[in-house]
Amino acid sequence: MAMAGRFRSSLSLFTKSLRSDSLSAHRSALALTDSQFSRNYATTTVQKEERVKVPLALFGGSGNYASALYIAAVKTNALDKIESELHDLVEAMKRSPTFSLFTKDPTVPADTRLKAIQEIAGGAKFSEVTKNFLAVLALNGRLRHIDTITKRFGELTMAYRGEVKAIVTTVIPLPPDEEKELKETLQDVIGRGKKVKLEQKIDPSILGGIVVEFSQKVFDASIKTRARQMERFLREPVNLDGL
Structure with a gap:
């Protein structure tokens, strides 16, 4: 203040x-x-x-x-x-x-x-x-x-501090217990000697699920991405040769 x-x-x-x-x-x-x-x-x-x-x-x-x-x-x-x-x-x-x-x-x-x-x-x-x-x-x-x-x-x-930023995108803020669990999981992935710094981002356009970005990696489990994957799958031609 x-x-x-x-x-x-x-x-x-x-x-x-x-x-x-x-x-x-x-x-x-x-x-x-x-x-x-x-x-x-x-x-x-x-x-x-x-x-x-x-x-x-x-x-x-x-x-x-x-x-x-x-x-x-x-x-x-x-x-x-x-x-x-x-x-x-x-x-x-x-x-x-x-x-x-x-x-x-x-x-x-x-x-x-x-x-x-x-x-x-x-x-x-x-x-x-x-x-x-x-x-x-x-x-x-x-x-x-x-x-x-x-x-x-x-x-x-x-x-300098050995920190790794992880950007977590969700539709609504993560509950404290889920945020803690996610941070611990990322810490296990990154390993010792580094410290995870979690940054939450709210984006209603992903419709649901979660997107995690860290160390130039992206884990996209959003409903929007899953819907696009399903759409691509449905558009693929059906192979009837084996029937």
């Missing part, structure tokens, strides 16, 4: 920031190209020089940003905090269409984006690493990718 309150007060400053003065000094200090960011962010954000191994190879622009942030987060011993801050920001964007549209609008000047995100991050009392990271995204026009970057960052933190 406290975090939500801080976000509400911070987002109220967002509108004011649209009329802010130029922040050219901040821009010149923080502006980096994508390639410069990927190479330099993790080392320039903190003073420590120890090497940090990224637990999962990610590709593309969002993967590069997430990987660089992961290294900086590990070096500052703030992995959980930064992950939580990114999640809170993404949730705030979902609650505020104005803020969400603002981050995706390519016509907004970089200085204006920077001012807005600084006000919001400061009001939410984000860590310095997160504030600096968001400032770089704002100046490089990458705030519109924050949702994807956050998801990729989450993949890294899960790999």
Whole structure:
């Protein structure tokens, strides 16, 4: 609740920031190209020089940003905090269409984006690493990718913790006892050394049954899929040669 309150007060400053003065000094200090960011962010954000191994190879622009942030987060011993801050920001964007549209609008000047995100991050009392990271995204026009970057960052933190996400889709929420049983079954399949992280998804379109996705595998026991299989079976020609 406290975090939500801080976000509400911070987002109220967002509108004011649209009329802010130029922040050219901040821009010149923080502006980096994508390639410069990927190479330099993790080392320039903190003073420590120890090497940090990224637990999962990610590709593309969002993967590069997430990987660089992961290294900086590990070096500052703030992995959980930064992950939580990114999640809170993404949730705030979902609650505020104005803020969400603002981050995706390519016509907004970089200085204006920077001012807005600084006000919001400061009001939410984000860590310095997160504030600096968001400032770089704002100046490089990458705030519109924050949702994807956050998801990729989450993949890294899960790999670091030895977690495996399992997405369970049903028509209605699973009862606690069935959820527990499913989690234990998946744990047996995945084996020791890994921890199952269950995520429930509700989708009435599957009509019934269950769909489980984990480790690039899909177990589809939905009524919708069974109906399609039955339909294909009924459409197949009947072989009468053996009669």
